Amino acid sequence: MTAKTPAFPSRLPQVGTTIFTVMSALAAEHRAVNLGQGFPDFDCDPTLVDAVSAAMRQGQNQYPPMPGAAPLREAIASKIEALYDRQYNAATEITVTAGATQAILTAILCCVGPGDEVIVLEPCYDSYVPNIELTGAKVVPVPLTPGTFRPDFGKIAAALSPQTRAIIINSPHNPSGTVWSPAEMRQLEELLAPTDVLVISDEVYEHMVYAPLRHESVARYPGLAARAFIVSSFGKTYHVTGWKVGYVAAPAALTAEFRKVHQFNVFTVNTPMQYGLAAYMQDARPYLDLPAFYAAKRDLFRAGLEKTKFRLLPCEGTYFQCVSIADLAVPERDLPEADFCQWLTREVGVAAIPLSAFYGGGFDQKVIRFCFAKKDETLLAASERLARL
Known part of the structure; x- marks a missing residue:
C-alpha cells in the first residue's frame, strides 16, 4: 500500500518561486553578469x-539573551542617538533579529490579525504582502507615484479606515532608490496623528543616501517614532547579507509585544556574530563612509548606462538603479518587463529584475532594476555588454 500525503489548503496559494531566485538561476545558466x-x-x-x-575563540558560542547580546543592543542604541537624536533603551527597546526579513514578519505578526488592514506602498519588497496574508489581515495597496515613486498622501489618506492597523514604509526605497524628504515624513506624521495606526519602517538602506540628501529615519520624528517599529540590517550595511543579522528599535510597549513573537519564531540570533558586530561598531567610520563608497559605484554604473538608450531614473539612495526600457532601439523593448529581463539575461548577458515583480497585481511600466553593489570590474563588464543597446 502506497502512503498518501494528506492534502491541505495552502496558506499562500498565489506564491511561487521568487523572481530573484528565477533570475539568479537564469544568470548562472547563461553566465550572465548578475545585477x-x-x-x-x-x-x-x-x-x-x-x-x-x-x-x-573567547567562548561566545552558546545562546545569548533572547533580545540579543547586551553589548550589541547598547551599540545600536548609541548609533541611533548619535545619528537621529532619539534615545532608545537598549534593554527594553532594541531587539536583535535574524535579518530584516524576520524582523518585518515578526513586527506584523505581533500586532496584526484577522479583520485588520495593512497599507503597503507599491512597488514594495516582496515579503510584505505574504507576511500580511499569513495573519489573515487584508492588504491595502497604495501606489507610489509612477515615474518618481514619491508617496501620494491623498491616496494614503483615502486608504485609511477604522480597520487600518499599520502602514509599512520603506526609505531609502527598494526598488526605486527614492528617499523620503523631511516634508514627506512630517506629512505622514500629521496624517497619522489622530489615528492608532502603527508604522513599520523598513530602513535597511539607511546608510546609502547620497549627498546632498540625508536619511530621514522615523526616529527623527517623535509622532512617528512613538508608533513605529524601525527595522535595519547589518547585512546591507557591512556587506554580509549571508549573516542574516538585523535589529528592531521600538518603544517599550511595542517591543514587549514584538519579543513575545520573536522568542517563538527564532528565539535569538547567533552569538559570535553579535559580539563581533558590537566590537566592530565602536568605529563609526564604516557606516559613515558608506554613502561615498556606494555613490562612486552608482556614478560609475550610470556613466556606463549613459552610453545606451536606457533612460536613467534618479537614484537618491540604496544600491539599486532603475531604468526605463521604453526608448531602446530593439524590438524586445515591447515585451513585458519580466520577459525583457529574461531576454536581456540570455542574449545580452546581464541579469536585471522587472519592476512589475514588486507590485502585487503586476504593473508594467517598462522599468527594470539593476543592483550596483558589485566590484567595479563587474559593473564595467556589465556596462560593456549593455552598451550594445
Missing part, C-alpha cells in the same frame, strides 16, 4: 571577520 539579486560580490572588511573569530 539582479541585491547582494555584493565583494568581501566585507577583514576586521569584522576577525572580530567574529575573536568572539568565537
Whole structure:
C-alpha cells in the first residue's frame, strides 16, 4: 500500500518561486553578469571577520539573551542617538533579529490579525504582502507615484479606515532608490496623528543616501517614532547579507509585544556574530563612509548606462538603479518587463529584475532594476555588454 500525503489548503496559494531566485538561476545558466539579486560580490572588511573569530575563540558560542547580546543592543542604541537624536533603551527597546526579513514578519505578526488592514506602498519588497496574508489581515495597496515613486498622501489618506492597523514604509526605497524628504515624513506624521495606526519602517538602506540628501529615519520624528517599529540590517550595511543579522528599535510597549513573537519564531540570533558586530561598531567610520563608497559605484554604473538608450531614473539612495526600457532601439523593448529581463539575461548577458515583480497585481511600466553593489570590474563588464543597446 502506497502512503498518501494528506492534502491541505495552502496558506499562500498565489506564491511561487521568487523572481530573484528565477533570475539568479537564469544568470548562472547563461553566465550572465548578475545585477539582479541585491547582494555584493565583494568581501566585507577583514576586521569584522576577525572580530567574529575573536568572539568565537573567547567562548561566545552558546545562546545569548533572547533580545540579543547586551553589548550589541547598547551599540545600536548609541548609533541611533548619535545619528537621529532619539534615545532608545537598549534593554527594553532594541531587539536583535535574524535579518530584516524576520524582523518585518515578526513586527506584523505581533500586532496584526484577522479583520485588520495593512497599507503597503507599491512597488514594495516582496515579503510584505505574504507576511500580511499569513495573519489573515487584508492588504491595502497604495501606489507610489509612477515615474518618481514619491508617496501620494491623498491616496494614503483615502486608504485609511477604522480597520487600518499599520502602514509599512520603506526609505531609502527598494526598488526605486527614492528617499523620503523631511516634508514627506512630517506629512505622514500629521496624517497619522489622530489615528492608532502603527508604522513599520523598513530602513535597511539607511546608510546609502547620497549627498546632498540625508536619511530621514522615523526616529527623527517623535509622532512617528512613538508608533513605529524601525527595522535595519547589518547585512546591507557591512556587506554580509549571508549573516542574516538585523535589529528592531521600538518603544517599550511595542517591543514587549514584538519579543513575545520573536522568542517563538527564532528565539535569538547567533552569538559570535553579535559580539563581533558590537566590537566592530565602536568605529563609526564604516557606516559613515558608506554613502561615498556606494555613490562612486552608482556614478560609475550610470556613466556606463549613459552610453545606451536606457533612460536613467534618479537614484537618491540604496544600491539599486532603475531604468526605463521604453526608448531602446530593439524590438524586445515591447515585451513585458519580466520577459525583457529574461531576454536581456540570455542574449545580452546581464541579469536585471522587472519592476512589475514588486507590485502585487503586476504593473508594467517598462522599468527594470539593476543592483550596483558589485566590484567595479563587474559593473564595467556589465556596462560593456549593455552598451550594445
